[in-house]
Amino acid sequence: MHTITVSKEINAACPCFAGVAVYAEVKNSSFSAALWHEINIFTKELTSTTRLDDIKSQPAIAATREAYKNCGKDPGRYRPSAEALRRRLMRGIPLYRIDTLVDLINLVSLRTGYSIGGFDADKIAGTHLELGIGKSGEPFEGIGRGLLNIEGLPVYRDSAGGIGTPTSDNERTKMDMETTHILAIVNGYDGAEGLKKAAEMIQTLLINYAASDGGEMLFFN
Template sequence: MYHITVFSEINVACPCFEGVAVYAKVKNSAYSEGLWHEINAFTEQLTSEAQLQDIKSQPAIAATREAYKRCGKDPGRYRPSAEALRRRLLRGIPLYQIDTLVDLINLVSLRTGYSIGGFDADRIQGTELQLGIGKAGEPFEGIGRGVLNIEGLPVYRDALGGIGTPTSDNERTKMGLETVSILAIVNGYSGADGLREAAEMIQTLLINYAESDGGEILYFK
């Protein structure tokens, strides 16, 4: 299991921050019919009950947006991933289908409002991760986004550098069909409430759709 250190600069800017990580052995697949039944059911529920203007008031999303402001980033230009996913659905654009591991992380993010990092654990360098704030010029290649300016964004770093922000994870540690170990990190800028439920939701989906035993949970702050 990994050891995650939260730097003081995060604690000063975001004193309520707490996190939870799930590490598990998995078997990925290109598509899961059962998982997409759950995704489509959630999409139907969200689009029938919510409006675009409601997104920013969702507690976990609102807290992440406030964390961006405190760390020095404009959340209107660099949206947290959970907000971007909800905006996509409420604008009538279907959720993109990638693979089972990515799709299930997206579902948990949509349900909870947490921006969740999903990493191929075997691509992470070392077992120590550090959560800090991105620096000017710090190299980071966002998944499908090219070079991402992470200055002022909360960022997880391994021994080689940044691997994940609430806006995008890094190409270097992304999950794929070859992934057999996953590290999923839930960022609780709204505090501890809801973290256990989110972690257990990830575990349940991994058990149901990724041939996993659910793995281990690590809380950190």
């Protein structure tokens, strides 16, 4: 498990922040029918009980949006990933099918409203991550997005640079079919309540769909 710390600038901008990481050995697959059955059930539940305008007031999403404002980013232009996923479903657009590890992280993000970073742990440079705030001109290649302007976004950095923001993770450390160790980070900008439940969801899905024992959990703030 990597060590994770929170910078003074994040503590000042987001004093309620708390996080939890799950580190586990896994076996990825291109598609899991059983997992997608769960995703489809949630999709029907969400679209039948929620309005598009309700999404940004979901507690974890609202807290992440507030964190963006406090760090210097417009959450209307750079949406947190959990909000973007829910908005996609509410517009009748199916989720992308990527692979089992990405898909299960997306399901937990949809269920909880947390923006969750999912990384190939073996691609992370060094053994330490720090959560800070993106700087002007800082290089960051978002997954499927090209160069992303992360100035004013909360960002996890390893010894080589940024690897994850609540809007997008970095191509350099993304999970793929060769991934055998996952580091998933749940970001609680509204505090620690709910983090354990979200981490346990991840562990359960890893056990059920990624040939894992669920791994270990680390809380930090």
